[in-house]
Amino acid sequence: MNKRTERRKKIEHAFEEFRETVGLALGAAARDHSRAAVAHARSMFELWIRQTGVTTAVDDPAFRRCLDNPLLKPVIQQALDEYQGIFTGWTGQGPLELHRLVTEAAPGPAGEPWQTWLGHAGQRDGSGDVPGLWRVGSAVIDRAPEREEFPAAVPLLDESHLSFSSTPETRAQIEGTVEGLLLRLISYFQPGTVQLHVWDVAQLTGALPGLYPLARAGLLTVHDPARLHELLDEFAEHIRRIHTSVLVDGRPSLRAVADATGKRSEPWRVAVLFGNRTALEEQLQQKLQRIARNGLACGIQLILVDLPITVNSPLETIRVGKDGVIRGSMTGPHASVTLDPQLPREQVTRACGAISEALLERRSRVCTFDDLLPEVRWTGTSASGLEAPIGYHDGEPVSMIIGDASPHVLVGGPSGSGKTNFLYAMLGALVSRYSPDELELYLLDFKEGVSFAQFTPGRKDPSWLPHARLVGVNVNADREFGLALLKFLADEMRRRADAAKHHEVTKLEELRAEDPSGRWPRIVAVIDEFQYLFAERDAVTSRAVGLLEDVARRGRSQGIHLVLSSQDVSGIEAFWGKPAIFEQFVLRVALPKARRVLAETNMAAMEVPRRHAVINHDSGVRHGNEIARVPDATSKGTFDALQLELWQRRTENLPEPLLFDGEKVPRLSTVDDFAELGPGAVVPTALLGQVIDVSGSAAKVRLLRSPGRNIAAIGSVARDATSVLGAAALSLSRQHDPGDADFTVAYLTEDATESAKALADELTAAGHGVDVIDLDGIRAKLDGLAEGLNTRLSGTCAETPRPHYVLLYAIDAAYPLLEQKNPATRQSGLDTMKFVLKHGPEFGTHVIGWWRSAQRLKSSLIGGALDDIGSWVALDVHGQELSSLAAGQIISWAPRPRRGLFFDRFEHAKPEVVIPFDITGGQ
Numbered sequence: 001m002n003k004r005t006e007r008r009k010k011i012e013h014a015f016e017e018f019r020e021t022v023g024l025a026l027g028a029a030a031r032d033h034s035r036a037a038v039a040h041a042r043s044m045f046e047l048w049i050r051q052t053g054v055t056t057a058v059d060d061p062a063f064r065r066c067l068d069n070p071l072l073k074p075v076i077q078q079a080l081d082e083y084q085g086i087f088t089g090w091t092g093q094g095p096l097e098l099h100r101l102v103t104e105a106a107p108g109p110a111g112e113p114w115q116t117w118l119g120h121a122g123q124r125d126g127s128g129d130v131p132g133l134w135r136v137g138s139a140v141i142d143r144a145p146e147r148e149e150f151p152a153a154v155p156l157l158d159e160s161h162l163s164f165s166s167t168p169e170t171r172a173q174i175e176g177t178v179e180g181l182l183l184r185l186i187s188y189f190q191p192g193t194v195q196l197h198v199w200d201v202a203q204l205t206g207a208l209p210g211l212y213p214l215a216r217a218g219l220l221t222v223h224d225p226a227r228l229h230e231l232l233d234e235f236a237e238h239i240r241r242i243h244t245s246v247l248v249d250g251r252p253s254l255r256a257v258a259d260a261t262g263k264r265s266e267p268w269r270v271a272v273l274f275g276n277r278t279a280l281e282e283q284l285q286q287k288l289q290r291i292a293r294n295g296l297a298c299g300i301q302l303i304l305v306d307l308p309i310t311v312n313s314p315l316e317t318i319r320v321g322k323d324g325v326i327r328g329s330m331t332g333p334h335a336s337v338t339l340d341p342q343l344p345r346e347q348v349t350r351a352c353g354a355i356s357e358a359l360l361e362r363r364s365r366v367c368t369f370d371d372l373l374p375e376v377r378w379t380g381t382s383a384s385g386l387e388a389p390i391g392y393h394d395g396e397p398v399s400m401i402i403g404d405a406s407p408h409v410l411v412g413g414p415s416g417s418g419k420t421n422f423l424y425a426m427l428g429a430l431v432s433r434y435s436p437d438e439l440e441l442y443l444l445d446f447k448e449g450v451s452f453a454q455f456t457p458g459r460k461d462p463s464w465l466p467h468a469r470l471v472g473v474n475v476n477a478d479r480e481f482g483l484a485l486l487k488f489l490a491d492e493m494r495r496r497a498d499a500a501k502h503h504e505v506t507k508l509e510e511l512r513a514e515d516p517s518g519r520w521p522r523i524v525a526v527i528d529e530f531q532y533l534f535a536e537r538d539a540v541t542s543r544a545v546g547l548l549e550d551v552a553r554r555g556r557s558q559g560i561h562l563v564l565s566s567q568d569v570s571g572i573e574a575f576w577g578k579p580a581i582f583e584q585f586v587l588r589v590a591l592p593k594a595r596r597v598l599a600e601t602n603m604a605a606m607e608v609p610r611r612h613a614v615i616n617h618d619s620g621v622r623h624g625n626e627i628a629r630v631p632d633a634t635s636k637g638t639f640d641a642l643q644l645e646l647w648q649r650r651t652e653n654l655p656e657p658l659l660f661d662g663e664k665v666p667r668l669s670t671v672d673d674f675a676e677l678g679p680g681a682v683v684p685t686a687l688l689g690q691v692i693d694v695s696g697s698a699a700k701v702r703l704l705r706s707p708g709r710n711i712a713a714i715g716s717v718a719r720d721a722t723s724v725l726g727a728a729a730l731s732l733s734r735q736h737d738p739g740d741a742d743f744t745v746a747y748l749t750e751d752a753t754e755s756a757k758a759l760a761d762e763l764t765a766a767g768h769g770v771d772v773i774d775l776d777g778i779r780a781k782l783d784g785l786a787e788g789l790n791t792r793l794s795g796t797c798a799e800t801p802r803p804h805y806v807l808l809y810a811i812d813a814a815y816p817l818l819e820q821k822n823p824a825t826r827q828s829g830l831d832t833m834k835f836v837l838k839h840g841p842e843f844g845t846h847v848i849g850w851w852r853s854a855q856r857l858k859s860s861l862i863g864g865a866l867d868d869i870g871s872w873v874a875l876d877v878h879g880q881e882l883s884s885l886a887a888g889q890i891i892s893w894a895p896r897p898r899r900g901l902f903f904d905r906f907e908h909a910k911p912e913v914v915i916p917f918d919i920t921g922g923q
């Protein structure tokens with residue numbers, strides 16, 4: 001091969017190499033380009049997936065084409081792996097856990113499907129656990145790898161308000177959800193525990209028609225579209241009331257009170273307000289905001305539908321988006337909610353009907369007297385007050401509290417409205433809770449009839465009420481008895497105040513703490529038909545008003561409480577004229593159609609049905625109204641059975657209550673003051689009758705050996721006058737040993753004969769010397785007495801004079817005889833009588849005489865001799881005839897049967913009423 005050829009080959013080879021090298025370089029570049037292009041495509045693809053979301057991307061048809069591209073597959077796979085990785089904690093676990101939580105927080109009708117509860121009335125009373133959540137539907141997390149459902153629920157009652165916003169297309173669906181939610185609420189609790197209020201801006205009726213049967217039982221109120229302000233005002237007032245009367249001890253909410261006391265005292269009020277997507281006018285908006293802010297603590301729950309509002313309180317929302325997707329604040333923005341389907345209309349109506357029925361039935365269930373009584377008797381302590389149920393409302397007890405905040409009670413209602421029955425129910429509830437050491441009762445009934453008499457032992461029923469210390473019946477003619485009771489209470493109040501002062505405290509509660517061994521029961525004084533006490537414009541009324549004012553104002557701190565009952569409070573001028581008294585009667589009880597017991601604008605008593613009462617612890621203002629059905633407490637087997645049971649429980653040493661029966665004439669022999677008399681008295685005391693006081697004491701005249709100690713019975717009523725003389729003689733007789741006293745019994749008219757002789761027989765039987773004389777012997781007797789006194793006056797007799805009681809029956813009948821003068825001495829028999837009256841007492845000779853008129857007494861005792869009658873009992877004699885016998889004071893006294901006016905110049909400032917004793921048939 002030549003050189004040329006060789007060189008050529010070399011060149012060709014070099015070119016070959018060059019080409020090869022260029023080819024290699026170009027191939028590598030193309031490969032790099034293609035690799036970069038794939039990487040870029042993958043990155044772009046990944047970016048797109050990330051931006052769109054892998055789950056959305058997977059659903060995109062354009063995207064689906066890329067799924068087959070093997071170059072992009074790994075990108076998808078990686079995104080899907082990552083996405084699955086993110087949900088590993090959720091898938092399978094999350095929804096299950098939510099199921100568990102909601103089942104726990106929303107038990108029974110709060111969360112279960114309607115088939116298990118719709119149509120049955122709930123049993124829970126709201127005091128125990130309240131569901132934390134209430135189901136509205138289900139939800140799914142939009143982008144979860146598995147579309148696993150979980151329940152969607154919202155907190156309600158006490159926790160949060162709820163707001164829905166819908167689209168026009170979904171409004172009906174939202175209404176269905178609201179209906180379902182409300183049914184869950186009312187089916188969970190006892191009927192009455194949740195009350196519904198519905199307001200729809202657009203329509204008078206229409207919203208939630210399935211619930212209308214609830215209105216029958218007052219569980220649902222549909223409000224007028226134009227009157228939202230009324231509903232809001234009502235709620236605002238409710239909030240105020242709860243704050244001023246229930247949340248008074250620092251507890252922040254009704255829920256807190258229920259947790260502490262174990263009792264939900266107020267129903268929940270749920271207001272469902274349907275709007276039209278425009279805001280309310282400013283004023284309503286503000287009211288609604290205030291209610292939203294303060295309502296939850298007071299049991300008010302708002303459910304708003306399409307009512308735009310911003311609130312500064314917990315508010316859950318459920319909104320339907322423009323895309324039709326429903327989202328809730330509980331489930332968050334990534335979950336779409338499927339609301340539970342609307343409940344079948346027919347079943348809803350039927351269920352609401354059944355719930356209403358259940359409530360009406362429970363309300364009408366006759367709560368019995370026994371329902372008012374505690375299972376265990378006498379366990380209550382009255383240190384800080386008295387509290388007892390007196391009736392029921394919606395099956396729940398309604399209590400009354402007598403204590404520092406509501407010390408006195410005013411009960412009103414027309415005749416037949418049930419006042420007496422109410423008082424029995426109240427007393428039954430109290431006496432079964434508090435023992436006689438905790439509570440004492442003073443019971444006064446001005447009504448004709450003897451309704452309180454059953455508290456004392458009777459002939460048929462020996463039992464008596466252990467708490468009763470005093471029972472007054474048939475006292476309408478004896479207003480003085482009301483006065484006596486008030487006086488007793490005022491005295492007791494002072495005694496307690498002194499004891500408190502001694503222990504350096506001011507109130508009964510503190511006194512009891514300082515003096516634990518002392519007996520300081522609360523005292524409740526009940527005066528039925530108390531208007532009789534103020535019936536006249538006289539001294540009794542003015543004294544009663546003064547005492548009542550004192551007790552009403554100061555009794556509260558000393559544990560002395562008044563319960564005044566009347567058929568017509570408005571007629572009691574004396575009472576109304578004294579607002580200071582009236583204000584103290586904070587607790588008002590109005591029976592049906594009662595007038596003026598409650599505040600003037602409070603008409604509740606006009607609407608309350610028979611056998612119900614309005615109980616108001618707020619001086620009768622409207623927001624304090626509580627309605628109670630009062631059980632029958634007067635039929636056989638109610639109060640009487642309780643009394644028998646408590647009577648058997650009483651301690652041995654408990655004394656019987658004192659009975660004052662205005663219709664009964666007290667027997668001398670049964671009076672304590674008589675029984676206590678015995679021989680050896682330093683100053684003999686004559687008992688003339690029973691005075692009207694709380695201890696049933698006798699009118700006493702101490703027969704000192706001093707001038708003026710003679711006694712006159714004045715008036716024409718033989719029965720009463722002879723009683724006065726007889727009781728005086730018999731009581732004096734007991735104070736002398738047989739034979740130690742002399743009695744003269746002079747009967748000078750026919751109608752005195754029988755009683756005078758009977759008395760003489762009794763005195764003789766007691767062993768005393770008795771000289772019985774008639775008209776024939778009177779002059780000689782008086783002359784003899786005068787002679788004896790003369791001897792003593794002249795000092796010729798040194799013997800101690802014997803007590804001598806001279807009983808002159810109708811002495812004025814002997815005046816014609818006595819007026820004749822003794823020709824020798826020029827003295828008349830009347831002069832002799834005056835002499836005996838004047839000088840007798842100093843020597844133990846006391847005249848106890850009956851003059852048949854005041855005029856006759858006065859005419860025979862002219863010239864200062866009237867002063868020798870130091871004490872008297874006037875019977876059918878008018879007040880003005882008596883002034884000269886009572887140091888000239890004006891005496892207002894209108895005679896009344898079986899009553900006398902007693903005055904003892906040496907003891908009394910004013911006369912007092914007495915009841916002449918029954919002394920017939922011996923003591």
Ligand SMILES: Nc1ncnc2c1ncn2[C@@H]1O[C@H](COP(=O)(O)OP(=O)(O)OP(=O)(O)O)[C@@H](O)[C@H]1O
Pocket residue numbers: 413414415416417418419420421422447567611612629630631632633634635
């Ligand atoms: N809650 C009730 N349940 C059953 N019966 C009742 C109830 N309240 C009242 N009664 C009955 O109604 C009647 C009248 O009641 P009550 O005597 O208590 O009325 P009142 O207002 O005291 O009437 P009055 O002033 O005329 O005496 C009585 O027969 C009583 O038994």
